[in-house]
Amino acid sequence: MSRDNATVADEDHGIRLDRWFKRHRPGTPHALIARWARAGELTLDGRKADVSDRIEAGQVIAMPVPPAAPSGPKPRKEKPLSPADIALAESMVIHRDASALVLDKPPGLATQGGTKTESHVDGLLGALQGEAPVRPKLVHRLDKDTSGALLIARTPRAAAWFAKAFSNRSARKTYWAIVVGVPDIAQGEIDLPLAKQPGSGGEKMHVDEKGLPSKSRYRVIERAGNSAAWVELQPLTGRTHQLRVHMAAIGHPIVGDGKYGGKTAFLTGTISRKLHLHSRRLRIDHPDGGALDISAPVPEHFAASLDALGFDPLLGDVLTEEAPKPSAKTVQKAKAKAHAKQVRKARRGERRGRAEAKAKPAGKPPAKRGSPKPAGKRPSPRKPR
DSSP: OOEEEEEOOGGGTTOBHHHHHHHHSTTSOHHHHHHHHHTTOOEETTEEOOTTOBOOTTOEEEEEOOSSOOOSOOOOOOOOOOHHHHHHHHHHEEEEOSSEEEEEEOTTOBSSOBTTBOOBHHHHGGGGOTTOSSOOEEOSOOOTTOEEEEEEESSHHHHHHHHHHHHTTOSEEEEEEEEESOOSSSEEEEEOOEEEOTTTTTSOEEEOTTSBOOEEEEEEEEEETTTEEEEEEEESSOOTTHHHHHHHHTTOOBTTOHHHHGGGGOOSTTOOSSOOEEEEEEEEEOTTSSEEEEEOOOOHHHHHHHHHTTOOGGGTTOOOOOOOOOOHHHHHHHHHHHHHHHHHHHHHHHHHHHHHHHHSOOOOOOOOTTSOOOOOOOOOOOOOO
């Protein structure tokens, strides 16, 4: 069988091997690639490779040449962008460097396409490619009606870097929201597992004991009497609609979120009926060194509501500092302490059991039903009169 070789380019550094095939050999079926890997016919620098291996710039990929013309899905054709599309894409950019873009996504614009969704951020990214060899790529998402900071990778290496940062939760996302009512506790953590709600087609989530672990942190920035509060939210996990479900679950739905708050999610007066959830700030390590720390301005309807409710915009950026992460030595000591506590508890239980056994009176066991009564003085029979 004839062989085919290819050298990994700089822009492909850090991506998975199967992703490289989708990009450079789009017609090669995944099942065929996996079969090559199992048979040892797919190699990286002469060593047997797996489809999930991360590749590095300069490595040589060796593979068989398919015996017939590859069959499979054709590469997606990009929808031609109008001058208005290009202008919209450029207007969203609030940060640009060699590896990353940060967009200020407006409310009402979907992040990705779907059923009956033709206008979306992903469809506009071709306008932001410029002279780069590859098209920019989404690395996380925002709900259609959520506004604010959205990170875009400009190279495959950056995409792999950012994806890892989101998966290991080293990226820090801060949201602003206006909620109905005021939480009793000024700041806290919501720990409620979430799952897809049956019958919703996966479009809605709900609290479910059997769902995936989900945690969110909140802090009340300012309150408008008892009617509403401006809160800072930080998702500690990344579940669908997590912040919206969690706030509704504790009785304070986000203003404008009829999906999870129903009619109670809307305030009267001049307050907009749009969703008041905004991705305010994104902090993440940069693949080229240092950190990316970008804030997105609030949209018009959110700013108008802050003003109408009498909130001071300057208070929002007074962020609470996160507690420093404990060192490995501290964590190990805590685990050892917890283990010792469990051992002591178990030993106390054993000692208590032995003490109770010794304390029981050494009397005769109670007679069984039906057994003869113990011998003793019997009452004398009555004499007949």
